[in-house]
Amino acid sequence: MEQLIKRMVFESYGVGKYYDSHIASTTYLLRTMKYRIPQMGEDNIGAEAHTDKSFFTILHQNGVNGLEIKPNGVNGLEIKPKNGDHWLRLQFSPNSFLVMAGDACLAWSNGRIHSATHRVMIEGSKERYSTALFSYHKGIIDIPQELVDEQHPLRFHSFNHYGLLGYFSTHHSDKMPSTANAYCGV
Numbered sequence: 001m002e003q004l005i006k007r008m009v010f011e012s013y014g015v016g017k018y019y020d021s022h023i024a025s026t027t028y029l030l031r032t033m034k035y036r037i038p039q040m041g042e043d044n045i046g047a048e049a050h051t052d053k054s055f056f057t058i059l060h061q062n063g064v065n066g067l068e069i070k071p072n073g074v075n076g077l078e079i080k081p082k083n084g085d086h087w088l089r090l091q092f093s094p095n096s097f098l099v100m101a102g103d104a105c106l107a108w109s110n111g112r113i114h115s116a117t118h119r120v121m122i123e124g125s126k127e128r129y130s131t132a133l134f135s136y137h138k139g140i141i142d143i144p145q146e147l148v149d150e151q152h153p154l155r156f157h158s159f160n161h162y163g164l165l166g167y168f169s170t171h172h173s174d175k176m177p178s179t180a181n182a183y184c185g186v
């Protein structure tokens with residue numbers, strides 16, 4: 001599924017010729033999460049607000065909602081609100097998968113594909129389970145020159161995806177909302 005979506009994205013941006021070499025260097029991490037019901041006195045934050053550092057994340061959940069997306073700054077999606085400072089709770093059926101762009105995709109696309117800020121809030125009386133497939137890239141990710149033009153001046157330099165992960169693990173803080181900008185922003 002990740003590869004199919006990547007092919008669709010690459011082809012829709014007219015850069016399908018880079019797809020094969022990109023896939024050849026793609027790596028994956030599969031992680032399952034259990035969010036238990038908060039005990040008395042605990043807050044209900046399952047995962048703090050963040051953007052993923054992956055290229056893509058594909059999420060599946062056990063029918064218990066809780067994932068919330070901050071629509072602030074989303075371009076071109078119909079969910080753009082007048083006041084972008086609230087959280088949208090996602091409701092997706094137990095047999096669906098959610099595909100989200102991460103910071104590597106944001107940089108690769110020269111800022112055209114948004115990596116949404118999201119968090120997990122646990123409410124109700126059912127434990128939540130989710131499984132996430134994160135895709136990464138071995139080696140350097142180049143920004144396709146076709147995605148740079150007068151309306152979209154170069155925003156990111158070529159970058160090492162594992163380098164971005166390392167940078168995030170040593171530098172992240174609430175005051176630095178975009179790891180991609182800090183690590184490889186122009």
Ligand SMILES: O=C(O)CCC(=O)C(=O)O
Nearest residue numbers: 033047059067120130132
């Ligand atoms: O459990 C979820 O739905 C999301 C988890 C998540 O955002 C993450 O692991 O990066």
Ligand SMILES: [Fe+2]
Nearest residue numbers: 050051052118
């Ligand atoms: Fe995430």
